[in-house]
Amino acid sequence: MKKTPLENWIIKRTGISPENPDALKSYQLEKVLETLSYAKDNSRFYQKQLESIDPRKIKSWEQFEQLPLTRAEDIKNNPFDFLCVPQSQIARIVTLNTSGTSGPKKRIFFTEADLQKTVDFFDYGMRSLIDNTDRVMVLLPGQAYGTIGDLLKKALDRTGTYCVVYGLLNDLEAVEKTMIENEINCIVGIPIQVLYLSRSKAASFKHIEKVLLSTDYVPQALVIELNRKFGCQVFNHYGMTEMGYGGGVECQALNGYHLREGDLYFEIVDPLSGKAVADGVTGEIVFTTFNRQAMPLIRYRTGDIGAFSVDACQCGSFLRTMKKVSGRLKNRIQLAGDVTFDLKELEEILLADEDLIDYQVTIKDDQTLLIEVSLYQYETAKAKEAQLQRCIETHFLKNHGEVMQIEVKRSPLQKPDQLVNSMVKRKIRDWRKESSSE
Numbered sequence: 336m337k338k339t340p341l342e343n344w345i346i347k348r349t350g351i352s353p354e355n356p357d358a359l360k361s362y363q364l365e366k367v368l369e370t371l372s373y374a375k376d377n378s379r380f381y382q383k384q385l386e387s388i389d390p391r392k393i394k395s396w397e398q399f400e401q402l403p404l405t406r407a408e409d410i411k412n413n414p415f416d417f418l419c420v421p422q423s424q425i426a427r428i429v430t431l432n433t434s435g436t437s438g439p440k441k442r443i444f445f446t447e448a449d450l451q452k453t454v455d456f457f458d459y460g461m462r463s464l465i466d467n468t469d470r471v472m473v474l475l476p477g478q479a480y481g482t483i484g485d486l487l488k489k490a491l492d493r494t495g496t497y498c499v500v501y502g503l504l505n506d507l508e509a510v511e512k513t514m515i516e517n518e519i520n521c522i523v524g525i526p527i528q529v530l531y532l533s534r535s536k537a538a539s540f541k542h543i544e545k546v547l548l549s550t551d552y553v554p555q556a557l558v559i560e561l562n563r564k565f566g567c568q569v570f571n572h573y574g575m576t577e578m579g580y581g582g583g584v585e586c587q588a589l590n591g592y593h594l595r596e597g598d599l600y601f602e603i604v605d606p607l608s609g610k611a612v613a614d615g616v617t618g619e620i621v622f623t624t625f626n627r628q629a630m631p632l633i634r635y636r637t638g639d640i641g642a643f644s645v646d647a648c649q650c651g652s653f654l655r656t657m658k659k660v661s662g663r664l665k666n667r668i669q670l671a672g673d674v675t676f677d678l679k680e681l682e683e684i685l686l687a688d689e690d691l692i693d694y695q696v697t698i699k700d701d702q703t704l705l706i707e708v709s710l711y712q713y714e715t716a717k718a719k720e721a722q723l724q725r726c727i728e729t730h731f732l733k734n735h736g737e738v739m740q741i742e743v744k745r746s747p748l749q750k751p752d753q754l755v756n757s758m759v760k761r762k763i764r765d766w767r768k769e770s771s772s773e
């Protein structure tokens with residue numbers, strides 16, 4: 336099995352010795368402390384947030400772990416307070432559409448150097464699954480400068496790897512045509528869209544050997560189906576815009592991500608206390624950037640649920656592994672009677688059904704859980720609706736007791752670009768508190 340290419344990349348970029356892997360932690364501490372000083376000197380937000388803290392007095396990870404966390408709301412409330420460079424030096428601004436169209440929006444800023452760091456990570460990250468004989472199609476936005484597709488193309492250009500950036504899947508026939516004409520054997524895309532493509536029974540799909548899923552956590556049911564039906568390897572990438580798009584990617588062991596440790600420092604914390612948890616224990620993923628010019632982030636809460644693996648990776652790398660993200664805190668919903676359920680429970684049932692294209696889960700009120708599904712086979716849809724209803728009712732009864740009325744309803748067949756769950760991270764609509772924010 337090939338060792339993750341991220342190991343050599345990190346050794347090269349950080350200058351640490353491979354004989355002394357502990358040096359990585361020392362390197363990261365030094366870099367994180369640099370970030371603290373830089374952010375406190377240059378950003379209005381961290382001037383305030385770190386007011387009583389002298390970064391020069393922090394000498395250990397224990398002290399670092401006492402620092403306050405940064406929340407998504409902090410960025411949303413005033414993104415410009417995070418800026419560390421004049422606006423004239425910003426090469427790319429990403430505005431994240433989270434919940435609803437009104438209210439403040441999260442904005443993330445990058446300088447040209449920040450974007451180049453992402454290109455560098457994508458270059459080496461992609462080598463986990465491909466080499467320059469592969470032919471890649473990217474189903475992610477790529478038209479504009481500095482978009483994820485644009486950066487990925489630049490990364491693959493560095494090794495002379497053939498790459499077509501199609502953009503988001505909006506037209507099945509056009510995508511299939513692109514796959515055939517360009518003899519594509521590797522697809523990079525959003526989980527629900529790649530699933531949709533695979534379910535279109537596209538003949539060209541049988542030439543696909545590798546898939547990289549990105550931008551959202553990936554239900555196991557989806558990986559199993561892609562593996563089984565197409566015999567292709569399914570790699571997961573973990574990242575979010577705030578990280579500079581990229582955060583970590585699986586090696587050929589396909590058992591969790593190796594991380595972008597030369598640019599980011601990851602922690603897992605207890606979401607309630609904010610305290611770090613031991614390796615192997617599940618908590619919220621938190622990260623700190625280093626060498627980021629425009630908008631450094633310190634102990635930023637991702638809202639994603641994850642854990643470090645306690646075992647060394649089978650690929651033989653000294654790098655640690657983060658287990659696959661298992662969901663989002665926002666998708667853990669409190670029901671009546673202190674019962675908590677997670678969207679991923681439903682997804683494992685819904686996405687395992689080959690007729691399903693898309694779904695929307697809504698908590699209508701304290702009594703009713705509404706699940707709207709788009710299905711392929713219109714003729715059998717009524718029976719399918721009833722079947723899904725039974726499956727979910729049984730699951731709920733067994734795991735949570737009789738807490739909710741389950742209502743499964745068909746929604747009209749969506750065109751691919753209207754898939755409700757494709758563009759944003761998949762989430763539950765909770766009508767009991769519609770004002771709640773991302």
Ligand SMILES: [Zn+2]
Pocket residue numbers: 338339586587588593648649650651652
């Ligand atoms: Zn590995």
